[in-house]
Amino acid sequence: MTMNVLGYAAASPAADLAPYRFDRRDPRPDDVVIDILYCGVCHSDLHTARNDWGWSSYPIVPGHEIIGRVREVGSAVTRFKAGDAVGVGCMVDSCRHCAPCEKGTEQYCAEGSTYTYGGVDRHDHRPTQGGYSEAIVVSDRFVLKVPESLDLKAAAPLLCAGITTWSPLRHWKAGKGSQVAITGLGGLGHMGLKLAKALGAEVTLFTRSGGKESDARRLGADRIVISTDPAQMAAVKSRFDLIIDTVPYVHDLNPYIPTLATDGTLALVGYLGGLEPALNTAPMVLGRKTVAGSLIGGIAETQEMLDFCGAHCIVSDVEVIRMQDINGAYERLLKSDVKYRFVIDMASLKG
C-alpha cells in the first residue's frame, strides 16, 4: 500500500506552486513515517521551483526544513516511536560508506547525498519530494530528534538555516574568545548571530545598510559594521577569526579579507558562482587568510545543533503562513521582506 499525500508542487519553472497529489513509498524496515506539522521556506526552494540552477525536474514539491511527529516506524527502527517530535533537513540519504560519510559529513558524500527534494531515491530510483506536504517517509539515519522544549514551528528553520551556520561555527571552532562576523541579515544570518552568540563568541554583523541595529543586537550582535563605510571597515582590520558570509548573490569579497585576523577564514555558505570582481590574493598571502565554502552540515552535527538549541532555547524568528500563501511568500522572499523565515503551517492543507 503506497501512501497518497497532498502537497504543493511547481509543475514547471514558470508555474505558481499549486496543490498536487502524489505517492510516498511504503515504509522500508529502516523508515520513519512522519506527519509534517511545519515546513520552513528556504531560498533554495524558490531557486529549485524556478529551475534557477538548471537541475530541477517537474513536478517538484520543495521544502527541507521539516518538523513533524512520527506516525509509524519500520520494523528495524529502534530510535523513534509514534508521537516523537522529529525533523528532516536537506538530505534524506547518502552512500554511507565513502570517506566523508564515514566521518559524519554526509553533505559531502563522494557519490552525492540524496537531497530531500529534487533527488533520486537510492533504492526505488523515484524522485524525492520535499516537505510542502502532509507526510514524508525517511530512513531513520536521516531523521533528527527535536527537543520537545522548543516551539516546533520556530524550530523548522534550524534544519537548514540553523545547521548551515552552525557547521562552520563548529568546524572553525568559534567559541569563547573568538571573534565572529556574520555577513547578511536574512534567514541564515539571523541564525548565525544567535548561534555564534550562544557559543560564546564576540559577534559582529556586517550589513550594507543601516537601520538594523536594534534587531541585530536583540539577535546577538555585539557590534554592527556598515560594510560600505571604509572607516568602519578599517576599524575592524585584522579582527575576525571567522566570517560567515550568508549573502546569496555575487558580491565583492575584497573589502572583507583585510578584516580577517591572521589564520582567519571567510566561509561562504550562500553563494555558488564566480567571485567578481576578482578576489585579490595579496592580503590572503600576506596574512595567511582563507576563503572557504561550507554546505549545511552532517547528520550528527545537526543533532548536536538541535540539542544545543534545546538547551539554550534557541529557535528561528518566524512568520507563519498557510500553504495557500506560498506564492506570495516567494515574492516577498525575493525582496528580503521577511523577519526572518517563513514557516508553513501544514494544518492549512486540510482547511
Added chain:
Amino acid sequence: MTMNVLGYAAASPAADLAPYRFDRRDPRPDDVVIDILYCGVCHSDLHTARNDWGWSSYPIVPGHEIIGRVREVGSAVTRFKAGDAVGVGCMVDSCRHCAPCEKGTEQYCAEGSTYTYGGVDRHDHRPTQGGYSEAIVVSDRFVLKVPESLDLKAAAPLLCAGITTWSPLRHWKAGKGSQVAITGLGGLGHMGLKLAKALGAEVTLFTRSGGKESDARRLGADRIVISTDPAQMAAVKSRFDLIIDTVPYVHDLNPYIPTLATDGTLALVGYLGGLEPALNTAPMVLGRKTVAGSLIGGIAETQEMLDFCGAHCIVSDVEVIRMQDINGAYERLLKSDVKYRFVIDMASLKG
C-alpha cells in the same frame, strides 16, 4: 665605527645591478655580524630591483637567501659565536610583541616585519640592504643556525624557497597518509617536492607542460599530472589534502579546486593579485574546500626546517654564479631557465 661593505645594487628600476659601496651599522648588543658566503637569487629580488610592486627605493641591494659565517657578535648574544654557519632569510626584525609575533609567526607581524632588503630598520630608521654583499648585521633573533652537514651553497635557497613551501606543509599538516600536490616546478616547486616527500606525503606535481617527468620523480614526485589535460585532472578528482601553488603569475585556479578532497586547501605562495578568471565558489561550498595564502614562515619554523633538512640531507638544486653575472641570471630567471635556483658565490666579489 661603521663597516663599509661592497655589494651589488640597482640604482633605478631600469638600471642593471652594479657594484655599490655602503655602510653596515655598528653591531648593537644583540647583533650578529655575518660574512656572507652565498646568496640565493629569488624572483622577489628581480621584482624589487625593477620596482614591479611599486614599493622599491633606490639604491637597493637585493638578496634574502643568505648563508655565511659569524664574524663577531654583540655583547648580549649568547647563541652564536665567531665561525658559526648561519643563515638569514626574508626578515631581519619584527615588532616582537603583537599576537602573530607572540605565536612565532613574525612574517604576519601586525606592524609589518622588517624585510631583509627594502625595509627600514626599526631602530636607526635606515633602509635595510640585502645579501648581495660582503657582510650583513642582523639581530640574533632573526639569525638561523645552519647544520654544518649541509652543502652551504645549496642550503642558501632554503631560507626563502625552502621555508615558503615548508610552512604550508606544516601548517596544513602534511605527512604520512596525506596527499600533497605542488603546482609549478621552479625554485619553490622543486623544494616543495623534496620537503613534502621527506615529510612522508604522497606527492604529485601539477605542470602545464610535459618533459619534466624524470626530473620531477628524482625530486620526489610520485605522480605527474599535466594540468591542461582534462582526463588527467579528472583522474585526480577529490584527491588532495593540500595543493601548494607556487605559480608566480595570474592563472586559473578553477581546474584545481575539484582535485581537492573535502576539507582540502589550495595554498597560494607565489602570486599576489586578482584571481582571474573568476574563482567559482560552487565546488568550494559543495565540498568545504579552501583557498588560502601563505607567506614564507616564522623564525622558529625556519629553524625547524633547517634542522629537518640537516637530518634528511635536503638542499636545493643550484647553479652557482659569480656576482658579476647577476644581470644575465635575471634574464634567464625571466625565462625560467634555471634548475632550480641561482646562488651567488660571494667570493666572486673579491676577484
